[in-house]
Amino acid sequence: MSLLEVEDLRTYFYTEGGIVQAVDGVSFEVGRGETIGLVGESGAGKSVTVKSLLGLINPPGKVVDGSVRFDGRDLTECTERELRQEVRGSEISFVFQDPMSALNPVFTVGHQIAEIVEYHTDRSEKEAHERAVELLDDVGIPDPEQRADQYPHEFSGGMRQRALIAMALSCSPKLIIADEPTTALDVTIQAQILDLFDEIQEKYDTSVVYVTHDLGVVREVCDRVAVMYLGKVVEHAPYEELYRNPKHPYTQSLLRSVVRPDERADALNPIEGTMPSAIDPPSGCRFRTRCPVAVDDCARIEPPRIDVGPNHDSACILYKDEYGKMEEPTLHERGQR
Numbered sequence: 001m002s003l004l005e006v007e008d009l010r011t012y013f014y015t016e017g018g019i020v021q022a023v024d025g026v027s028f029e030v031g032r033g034e035t036i037g038l039v040g041e042s043g044a045g046k047s048v049t050v051k052s053l054l055g056l057i058n059p060p061g062k063v064v065d066g067s068v069r070f071d072g073r074d075l076t077e078c079t080e081r082e083l084r085q086e087v088r089g090s091e092i093s094f095v096f097q098d099p100m101s102a103l104n105p106v107f108t109v110g111h112q113i114a115e116i117v118e119y120h121t122d123r124s125e126k127e128a129h130e131r132a133v134e135l136l137d138d139v140g141i142p143d144p145e146q147r148a149d150q151y152p153h154e155f156s157g158g159m160r161q162r163a164l165i166a167m168a169l170s171c172s173p174k175l176i177i178a179d180e181p182t183t184a185l186d187v188t189i190q191a192q193i194l195d196l197f198d199e200i201q202e203k204y205d206t207s208v209v210y211v212t213h214d215l216g217v218v219r220e221v222c223d224r225v226a227v228m229y230l231g232k233v234v235e236h237a238p239y240e241e242l243y244r245n246p247k248h249p250y251t252q253s254l255l256r257s258v259v260r261p262d263e264r265a266d267a268l269n270p271i272e273g274t275m276p277s278a279i280d281p282p283s284g285c286r287f288r289t290r291c292p293v294a295v296d297d298c299a300r301i302e303p304p305r306i307d308v309g310p311n312h313d314s315a316c317i318l319y320k321d322e323y324g325k326m327e328e329p330t331l332h333e334r335g336q337r
C-alpha cells in the first residue's frame, strides 16, 4: 500500500465572481521513500492540491470531494485538532518557497530546530541541541555548531532554505511536501538544494511531494511526475518515461519549453496563449483551447486518464483506442462552447 493515496480530490473556492474549480478530480499516489513531482503552469492547482491534503484550505475555499489516505487513515475525515497535533509538522512537514516566513527572526536557527526535536522526541534540551547541529550538518551547512547559534538573517537565502529543510526533517516525517522550494534562489543554489533533496531522500527514506512549474527541476529529484493543467492531472508517468515519451499535448508543449543546457534562450518554444479561468473552464478537455491538435470531440468529451504504457497514463482523447471502452459522445451530452 502506498504511503499517500489521493483520490478524486476536489477543492473549490466560492468567490463573488463564481466557483473557482481550482482542483477538480485529482488523483495520485506516493510510495514509501518515493519522490513525486506535481508540475504545471501558474494557476494549475498545485499549491491548492498540497494544501488540501493537510486541511490548510480556508474559506471561501473548501475541499468538496475526494479522499486523502495517508498511512492508513483518511485525512479528510480528521478534525483540525487531529491534523495539527498528529499530522502536520510531525508525520508530514512542509517546505515552502519563502524560508524567511517560516523561520522566527528572534530565535537562533539551532534553537528553532531543537525546539521541534524536543517536542517530538524525549530528548533533553542538550540532546535536542546536539541533534539540531547534526541536522544542520546533514543538510550541508558548514560549521554547523557555530551556525546553530546564529539568527535567520545571518544566513544567506540558500542557507536559510537548507535550515528550513533541516527543520522539516527534525520530526522525522514520513512525507515532506515541498512547494516551489527553490524558485526564489539563483540557479546554482537551486541545483545544490535539488541535490540535497536527493541525498535526504536516500538517507532518511522520506517520501517527497515536490511542487514546481519547472519540468527541468523535477528531472533532478522525482521518480514520478503528475502534470497538472487547470485543476486536473493530464499526464502521469515515471520521469524518464515522461521525458522520453510524453503523450499529452500539454506535456509535449511543456517539455519543448524547458531550457536545456545545449539550447539558447531564443530556441525556446513556450506554450501559446494563457490558461483559461478556473471559474468557467472549457467544456470537455480543459486544454483544448490551447491544444495544437484539438478536434471537435475535445469540446464534448472530458477525457479520462487513459493507460498509455506501464505506469503511464494520459487524459487525452488521442488515446481513446487504448482505452477501448470510451463511449461515443452524443452531441447534446455536454454543452458545446
Ligand SMILES: Nc1ncnc2c1ncn2[C@@H]1O[C@H](COP(=O)(O)OP(=O)(O)OP(=O)(O)O)[C@@H](O)[C@H]1O
Residues within 6 Å of the ligand: 013, 015, 020, 022, 040, 041, 042, 043, 044, 045, 046, 047, 048, 049, 060, 061, 213, 278
Ligand atoms: N483563496 C483563494 N480564493 C480564490 N481562488 C483561489 C484561492 N487560492 C487559489 N485560488 C485559485 O485556485 C487556482 C489554483 O491556484 P494554485 O495556487 O493552486 O496554483 P499553482 O499551480 O500552485 O500556481 P503557482 O505556480 O502560481 O503557485 C487558481 O486559479 C487560483 O486563482
Ligand code: NI
Residues within 6 Å of the ligand: 046, 047, 048, 179
Ligand atoms: Ni503554487
